[in-house]
Amino acid sequence: MKIGSKVTVHVGDHRGKRGRVISYETGRTYPALVKVYDGISIKCLWYRDSELEPVAGEVTVNGVVDPQYYSTPAGGQVIDLAEYLTFNRGNAVKYLARAGRKPGAGELDDLRKAEWYIKREIQRIKEGNR
Template identity: 55%
Template sequence: MSDNVNSPAHYTTYPVEVIELTECMNFNRGNAVKYIARAGLKDPAKEIEDLMKARWYISREIDRMEKGNRPS
């Protein structure tokens, strides 16, 4: 049985939990990775939506960087 609060199945598909990776990134990059990693795993019917959300965060990060705001 999966623990949907502490270790959701859609985040434990890979050798490392997604949160362990995303905590090393800024908000936009971490969220993009989160949506890419879980695309189609949480809800197969929303795979494209997950990828579109990732694209939104990537676009936001590019816009932020183009304005001269580098990641910390």
């Protein structure tokens, strides 16, 4: 198990839920800290390796595809940053992060989409809609 690994939980209230390892401390009884979305909120919980099953490639989390082009080389997810931003800023980050990485999507198209959201955010601020 390593930081950034996608896993399925096999115990407790989150049985069957998918998550991502965000910390791993060798030598602990429960070494893997996993961020799990339970349909209402995001929870960070510690698990034993035996309570988790690694998931490879694209996975579905609550019916939503979690593709590799939204993952960072360090194992993070664009959504982890975007959820703390305004709608326009979050979408701009999403399109910047995936530009040139999503199969079938044009790199310039994604950059133009990011530009569109940035311009919209600038306009929102100029109009005083904070």
